[in-house]
Amino acid sequence: MDLLDKINDLFTLQQEQWPQLKTAIGQRDMIREKVFSWGDDFRATVQYNPARIVSTGAGIDQKTIEKRPCFLCEENRHPLQKGIPFLGKYVILCNPFPILENHLTIPLHSHVPQRIRRKAGDMLSLAEQLPGYVVFYNGPRSGASAPDHFHLQAGLRTAVLMQGDHALRTCMMIESTDKEEVEELFEDVYQYLHHLQPNEEEPMMNVIAFTEQNRYKLHLFPRKAHRPRQYFEEGHKKLMISPGALDMAGFIITVREEDFNKIGPDDIEDIYAQVSLSVI
DSSP states (O other), rough: HHHHHHHHHHHHHHHHHHHHHHHHHHHHOOEEEEEETTTHHHHHHHEEEEHHHHHHTTTSSHHHHHSSTTTTTGSOTTOOEEEEETTTEEEEEESSOOOSSSSEEEEEOOOOOOOOOOOOHHHHHHHHHHHEEEEEEOOTTTTTTTTTTTTTEEEEGGGGOOOOOOBBBBEEEEEEEHHHHHHHHHHHHHHHHHHHTTTTSSSSSEEEEETTEEEEEEEEESSSOOGGGGGGGOOGOOOOOOOOOOHHEEEEOSSSSSHHHHHOOHHHHHHHHBOOOEEE
């Protein structure tokens, strides 16, 4: 049985055994979306998904992290949550707060910080075994709600998630038929971004990996801010949006109905301008 079949079986069994997941997937099927376009070059899908407030509103400061148990460590996961081993060091889990169809979380067994360096090959290996999916990574200050435990995510892909570079925000695209070449090029880009942000433990970034027409592809979104100023505003000015990899690709998540109703193209352009790092 290949990995795709195992994952499909996992979702079937988990929905039978874990009521929380079944309810969450049912709610995801009823979410609202709207689309904005910038000519034929770029479009953004805005999703209203109130269940994601757990992630969007997550505190990632050291004091908050130290106070809460790590929900990705095996001993703290829901007792009904089951997984599939991957590469002998990860476990593939159904995400109980899905954004995408077949939304997966893939944590390392060991509790180590969210750092992507030397792990791009793992992303590509997973993408290779999951055609039709995207695999994505949120940096510790770029959308990750668990910056203390390394994890990837994945889900069924849509066209909006594979959009590349555009004037609205930077996307550094790496692709090749050779997986090792993509890994080497990623390391070059990593080092370049580290030079631009020498005080960061890891350059701020989001990464999306997928395969297409026998080519390995990495889309890297360099970041200069974790959240836009609207996140911290009060009243009508507030937009509770905390961009991660999907948002940077063009799939923007809103967790409050008022934000979904009022967000428009100008807001999206402004948010991207605040959080995306321009590179030469």
